[in-house]
Amino acid sequence: MATLKDVAKRAGVSVSTASYSINNSSLISEKTKEKVRxxxxxxxxxxxxxxxxxxEQKTNIIGLFLSGFTGPSLNDMVxxxxxxxxxxxxxxxxxASVDSHRLLVESYVDGAIILNYHIEDQLLTSIxxxxxxxxxxxxxxxxxxIKNVLIPNEEGSRMIVDYLVSKEHSRIGYxxxxxxxxxxxxxxxxxxxxxxxxxLQFNEADLxxxxxxxxxxxxxxxxxxxxxxxxxxxxxxxxxxxxxxGAIHALQENHFRVPEDVAVIGFDDITLSRYxxxxxxxxxxxxxxxxxxxxxxxxxxxxxxxxxxxxPLPIELESRESG
Amino acid sequence: MATLKDVAKRAGVSVSTASYSINNSSLISEKTKEKVRxxxxxxxxxxxxxxxxxxEQKTNIIGLFLSGFTGPSLNDMVxxxxxxxxxxxxxxxxxASVDSHRLLVESYVDGAIILNYHIEDQLLTSIxxxxxxxxxxxxxxxxxxIKNVLIPNEEGSRMIVDYLVSKEHSRIGYxxxxxxxxxxxxxxxxxxxxxxxxxLQFNEADLxxxxxxxxxxxxxxxxxxxxxxxxxxxxxxxxxxxxxxGAIHALQENHFRVPEDVAVIGFDDITLSRYxxxxxxxxxxxxxxxxxxxxxxxxxxxxxxxxxxxxPLPIELESRESG
DNA sequence: CCCTAAAATTGTAACGTTTCAATTTTACTT
DNA sequence: AAGTAAAATTGAAACGTTACAATTTTAGGG
Numbered sequence: 162m163a164t165l166k167d168v169a170k171r172a173g174v175s176v177s178t179a180s181y182s183i184n185n186s187s188l189i190s191e192k193t194k195e196k197v198r199x200x201x202x203x204x205x206x207x208x209x210x211x212x213x214x215x216x217e218q219k220t221n222i223i224g225l226f227l228s229g230f231t232g233p234s235l236n237d238m239v240x241x242x243x244x245x246x247x248x249x250x251x252x253x254x255x256x257a258s259v260d261s262h263r264l265l266v267e268s269y270v271d272g273a274i275i276l277n278y279h280i281e282d283q284l285l286t287s288i289x290x291x292x293x294x295x296x297x298x299x300x301x302x303x304x305x306x307i308k309n310v311l312i313p314n315e316e317g318s319r320m321i322v323d324y325l326v327s328k329e330h331s332r333i334g335y336x337x338x339x340x341x342x343x344x345x346x347x348x349x350x351x352x353x354x355x356x357x358x359x360x361l362q363f364n365e366a367d368l369x370x371x372x373x374x375x376x377x378x379x380x381x382x383x384x385x386x387x388x389x390x391x392x393x394x395x396x397x398x399x400x401x402x403x404x405x406x407g408a409i410h411a412l413q414e415n416h417f418r419v420p421e422d423v424a425v426i427g428f429d430d431i432t433l434s435r436y437x438x439x440x441x442x443x444x445x446x447x448x449x450x451x452x453x454x455x456x457x458x459x460x461x462x463x464x465x466x467x468x469x470x471x472x473p474l475p476i477e478l479e480s481r482e483s484g
Numbered sequence: 485m486a487t488l489k490d491v492a493k494r495a496g497v498s499v500s501t502a503s504y505s506i507n508n509s510s511l512i513s514e515k516t517k518e519k520v521r522x523x524x525x526x527x528x529x530x531x532x533x534x535x536x537x538x539x540e541q542k543t544n545i546i547g548l549f550l551s552g553f554t555g556p557s558l559n560d561m562v563x564x565x566x567x568x569x570x571x572x573x574x575x576x577x578x579x580a581s582v583d584s585h586r587l588l589v590e591s592y593v594d595g596a597i598i599l600n601y602h603i604e605d606q607l608l609t610s611i612x613x614x615x616x617x618x619x620x621x622x623x624x625x626x627x628x629x630i631k632n633v634l635i636p637n638e639e640g641s642r643m644i645v646d647y648l649v650s651k652e653h654s655r656i657g658y659x660x661x662x663x664x665x666x667x668x669x670x671x672x673x674x675x676x677x678x679x680x681x682x683x684l685q686f687n688e689a690d691l692x693x694x695x696x697x698x699x700x701x702x703x704x705x706x707x708x709x710x711x712x713x714x715x716x717x718x719x720x721x722x723x724x725x726x727x728x729x730g731a732i733h734a735l736q737e738n739h740f741r742v743p744e745d746v747a748v749i750g751f752d753d754i755t756l757s758r759y760x761x762x763x764x765x766x767x768x769x770x771x772x773x774x775x776x777x778x779x780x781x782x783x784x785x786x787x788x789x790x791x792x793x794x795x796p797l798p799i800e801l802e803s804r805e806s807g
Numbered sequence: 808c809c810c811t812a813a814a815a816t817t818g819t820a821a822c823g824t825t826t827c828a829a830t831t832t833t834a835c836t837t
Numbered sequence: 838a839a840g841t842a843a844a845a846t847t848g849a850a851a852c853g854t855t856a857c858a859a860t861t862t863t864a865g866g867g
Contacts, residue, residue, distance in 0.1 A: 162591065162613070162853095164852090164853055164854085165853065165854065165855095166853075174816075174817085175816065175817045175818075176817085176818090176853090176854085176855095177816075177817055177818075177819090177855080177856075178815085178816055178817070180853095180854070180855060180856085181816090181855090181856090184855085188814085188815070188816085189815070189816080190814080190815060190816090193815080193816085205610055205611075207589050207590060207591070207611060208590055208853085208854075209538070209590060209591045209852085209853050209854070210586065210587070210590030210591055210592050210854095211534050211537050211538040211543070211590075211591060211592065211852085211853080211854090212538050212822090212852070212853035212854040212855090213590070213853075213854050213855075214534050214822095214854090215532070215534040215535050215538055215822050215823065215824090215852095215853085215854075216821075216822050216853080216854045216855050216856090217822085217854085217855070218822070220534070222587075229563065229566070230559045230562040230563045230566060230578075231559055231560070231563055232559070233556075233755070235559065236553045236554055236555070236558065236559065237554070239553040240552065240553045240554055243552070243553060243580050247582070252579065252581075252584075252586055252587055253579065253580070254577035254578065254579055254587065255553075255577065255578040255579070256575065256576065256577055256578070257566050257576070258575075259570070263533065263575055264533070264545075264575055264577065266530050267530060267531055267532060267533030267534075267536070268485065268530070268532045268533055268534060268823095269533050269534065287528055288528075288530065290485070432556070432756065433755065433756060433759060436756060436759050436760055437759055438761065485823095487822090487823055487824085488823065488824065488825095489823075497846075497847085498846065498847045498848075499823090499824085499825095499847085499848090500825080500826075500846075500847055500848075500849090501845085501846055501847070503823095503824070503825060503826085504825090504826090504846090507825085511844080511845070511846085512845070512846080513844080513845060513846090516845080516846085531823085531824075532822085532823050532824070533824095534822085534823080534824090535822070535823035535824040535825090535852090536823075536824050536825075537824090537852095538822090538823085538824075538851095538852050538853065538854090539823080539824045539825050539826090539851075539852050540824085540825070540852085541852070591853095
């Protein structure tokens, strides 16, 4: 690869002049700049970002760290982040890291947005600093240089419970995902709390554990129906839409009508939700907005503004056929 | 940030000893290494990746460059790439770049996989080199250090045409996406060719142009039906599943039964396809496999093996209700 | 034609690593 | 106790930039 030194030599100027020219500094005469640029083009010079960033102690890169790339509602959030990052003339790199988290740890990014349960709190707090703030999407962390941008999960659960109670349901079951999910547990907690507040009893036997996939929801419900002797709840709230869809499938297989016999409510409002039959009543989470707010929060911090709370994410209950 | 120099000073050794110790070189005595590691831990030393990579002239990073993050079938491909990259102990960064393509151009990656129509052929061939090979997923490029891993689009179209012809269809329409899409145009070309080969005539008036979104498919078909006087084809082939779903919607609104009156075939087999009603007959493209093959191809090249052709991607026709 | 100020150019150090070559220390052997 | 080979440690250069400070060139005024 051609370096600045090569350009300088070929153009008959010093390395500093070459550097200034490439960066269009007003220190250099137009004539010289022109000459340097021409040579640079000729030999296909490309600046080395590593060297530049090392020198400048700044990469102009934002990292978005995920646990993985699967998940139907992920893209919108990422797109939101991307939009905002571009607007600020930074680059976005999206990484799914499971152990080393190298790019996060080795000064590759000027800031990071975290949605990755593989990354431990302790690691985050140990590497964050004034110059490299973080925004976390999947946990609550109390640190001067870390801000949380969270989905109002408990509020969502409360909306669902209120909705079901208004429809005269009194025994409500719950299908939860894997318990390492912050959102999942918040949704479950919110559900429990709201039920409590309305004076209803939650029967722990009506809690099905699955893992957020459609199939796990299907299996969980199928299994539940097998061991449930006698009556079952008239409604099930689910930790996400996929499990709700799976559960409906299992219910229908066992000749329960949805929503007439059992109402099923999801969470997230993924694209599929309006296509399945019956279409899914769920909580609509504006994922793109989530990404936008996360990025805006990060840029505020990069701008040394720390004294604010991120905008809350507006959610709403999308009432469809399933309940 | 603490640097190696800080560690060295505090441990009372030279910078080189500190470096060797951190990297667990056998040159250094266990005792010293232990001491250095302890100090490094104490002051929270983290190596600076930029400096390291600059020195080593190697980042151990693979870049996946996309046009954007939206699109339902994207994640599986990305996941495939990620799997393979991890297996090889590299890091993957996924970027959606629209103009500067900074990370691609400024020596940030040791190799790249390209699925981004914003990046021009000319740029790719001008920056590729023996040390930084590319795999392109959205074009055909003839360059010693670039390999193409393409979806067998023409083959897919041929499978569809054969299938429809075997079902006695003789007038077949086509809904194409935006013409900047390599895959899209290949599919259309393949369709034309296959039709030709079977001796059927393609009526150019039966070509609808849309832009790959469901809504555009809906609008395109709606519009077509409005201006089509008299008979319409008994089958429509679509450049992707989304448009097919939109088109079906428009057909049904106009009281055409699918597939009885008009068969509609998609391409891609996105998740939705099996959920819509009627469920969609389509070409199943193994997206994860695509990503895996792309990455494997890249690593072959990084391993200085250039004399091979990437494995072809197996596709199959998934026959469902829509045709 | 000389002086001076402004404009243009350049040498050099620095960013934080790695690694070669050189030096120092250690541990045997005789 | 001296000599030596092996082991351990270190100094310095290099990776490709940027930007300060220093130097050289240019141009204008007397």
